[in-house]
Amino acid sequence: MPTVIEPKLIAGNANKPLATAIARRMSLYRGMSVGLVDARVERFNDQEIFVEVYENVRGEDMFILQSTSRPANDNLMELLIMADALRRSSAARITAVIPYFGYARQDRRTKARTPITAKLVANMIAEAGIERVLTMDLHATQIQGFFDIPVDNLYASPVFALDIMKHFEGELEDVMVVSPDVGGVARARELAKRINAPLSIVDKRREKPGEIAEMTVIGDVTGKKCIIVDDICDTAGTLCKAAEILMNHGATEVHAYITHGVLSGPAVERVTNSVMKSLVITDSIAATDAVAAAPNIRVVPTAPMFAQAILNIWNGTSVSSLFETDTLGPIYEGIL
Template sequence: MPAMTEPKLISGNSNRPLAHAIARRMSMHRGMNVSPVDARVERFNDQEIFVEVFDNVRGEDMYIIQSTSNPANDNLMELLIMTDALRRSSASRITAVIPYFGYARQDRRAKARTPISAKLVANLLTEAGVDRVLTLDLHATQIQGFFDIPVDNLYAAPIFALDIKHNFKGRMDDVMVVSPDVGGVARAREIAQRIGAPMAIVDKRREKAGEIAEMTVIGEVSGKTCIIVDDICDTAGTLVKAAQLLVDHGATEVHAYITHGVLSGPAVERVSKSVMKSLVITDSIGQTEAVRACDGIRIVPTAPMFAQAILNIWNGTSVSSLFELDTLGPIYEGLYSGG
C-alpha cells in the first residue's frame, strides 16, 4: 500500500461552499494546493443517487464533507453512497466530516413506540464503511456513544466567544448569556465562563408538542445585553418568543448565537420582524439566499476550525486543543484581530 502523502477531501452537494473554504484553509496551512478530488454526485431521472470518483484514492486518507441537513434523507444517502464508492476504491481510511448531524434530535425514546433515529444513522454510517466521524455541536453529546468508531465533536463555543468579545468590546460588563431552556444550560454556561458573563435561563413549559404554554425568566436581565445561546434554530418560534420575553423583563438588547441555522419555514421572516438585534449562526448548513440577504442574520465561518481539525486527525495530533482560545484564536486571527 502506498504511503499516505496528503489528506484528500471529497464533497457532497449539501454544502459545497464550506468544502471549498476548508480546502482553501488547508492549502494555506500546507503551503500547497488542496482541493476536493474530482468526482460527480448526481441523480438519475428517478432521483436515485449516483457517485463516480475520477481521481485515484487507493490507500488515501479520505475526508467526506457532507452535512445531513435539508433535504436530510438525500444528503444522508449521498454520504452513505460516497462512503461505499471510496471503500470499494480501496481508500485507506474514510472520515465523515458532518458539520450538521441530522436526526440528532431523535436521540432517545421520549414516548412509547418511537425510534431512536440518531442510533440508526450511526449504524448506517458504520456499516457503510466510515472509520471516523468529525462533527460540530451534536444536539446531545451522548450520541458519540452510539458509534463504535471514534467521534470528534467540535464546539462552536470558542468561536462564539471570540465573536462576542470582538463585537461587544467595551460593553462586556452589560452582557448576560441566556439559555433558552433548561436542557441548554451546559452549553450556555460554557460560553458564559469563556467571556466572564453571568447567566440566566428561560424556562418553558409545553402542554403538547410544538405549543409552549408558559415561559418564565430565571435570573435578573433588566438593563442587560442578553445573548441567547443554543445549538439549533429551526422555525425560530421559541427563539423569537424568548427574545420578546427578555425585552419584556427589561433587557436593553437581545442577540442570539445559534450553531446550526436550520431556519426552515417562516424562520427568516420571524427573525427579521423580531426584537432581536442580530442572529449569529455558523456555516455548518448551506444557507438560502433569503438567509444571506437578511440584515439581521450574520454567518461566522467554521472552515478554519474544520481545516485544522482535519489536519490534526491526519497528523495524529490533538483535536481537543481546538477547544481552547489560545489555540483557536490564531486560526481566526484575520477575522478577530484586535478583538
C-alpha cells in the same frame, strides 16, 4: 523511503461553499494546494443517487465533507454512497466530516413505539465503511456513544466567544448569557465562562410539540445585553418568543448565537420581524438566499476550525486543543 499519504477531500452537494472554504484553508495552512477530489454526485431521473470518483484514491486518507441537513434523507444517502464508493476503491481510511448531524434530535424514546433514529443513522454510517466521524455541536453529546467508531465533536462556543469579545468590546460587563431552556444550560454556561459573563435561563413549558404554553425568566436581566445560546434554530418560534420575554423583563438588547441555522418555514421572516438585534449562526448548513439577505442574520465561518481539525486527525495530533480560545484565536485572526 515510505510515501507520505496526503489528506484528500471529497464533497457531496449539501454544502459546497463550506467544502471549498475548508480546502482553501487547508491549502493556506499547508502551504500547498489542497483541492476537492474530482467526482460526480448526481441523481438519475427517478432520484436515485449515483457517485463516480474520477481520481485514484487507493491507499488514500479520505475525508468526506457532507452535512446531513435539508433535504436530510438525500444528503445522508449521498454520504453513505460516497463512503461505499471510496471503500470499494480501496481508500486506506474514510472519515466523515459532518458539520451538521441530522436526526440528532431523535436521540431517545420520548414515548412508547417511537424510534431512536440517531442510533440508526450511526449504525448506517459505520456499516458504510466510515471509520471516524468529525462533527460539531451534537444536539446531545451522548450520541457519540451510539457509534462504535471514534467521534470528534467540535464546539462552536470558542468561536462564538471570539466573536462576542470583538463585537461587544468595552461592553462585556453589560452582557448576560441566556439559555433558552433548562436542557441547554451546560452549553450556555460554557460560553458564559469563556467571556466571564453571568448566566440566566428562560424556562419554557410546552402543551404539545411546536407550541409553548408558558415562559419564565430565571435571573435578573434588567439593563443587560442578553445573548441567547443554543445549538439549533429551526422555525425560530421559541427563539423569537424568548427574545420578546427578555425585552419585557428589562433587557436593553437581545442577540442570539446559534450553531446550526436550520431556519425552516417562517423562520427567517420571524427573525427579521423580531425584537432581536442580531442572530449569529455558523455555516454548518448552507445559507439560503433568504438567510443571506436578512439584515439581522450574520454567518460566522467554521472552515478554519474544520480545516485544522482535519489536519490534526490526519497527522495524529490532538483535536481537543481546538476547544481552547487561545488555540483558535490565531486561526481566526482577521476573519471575525
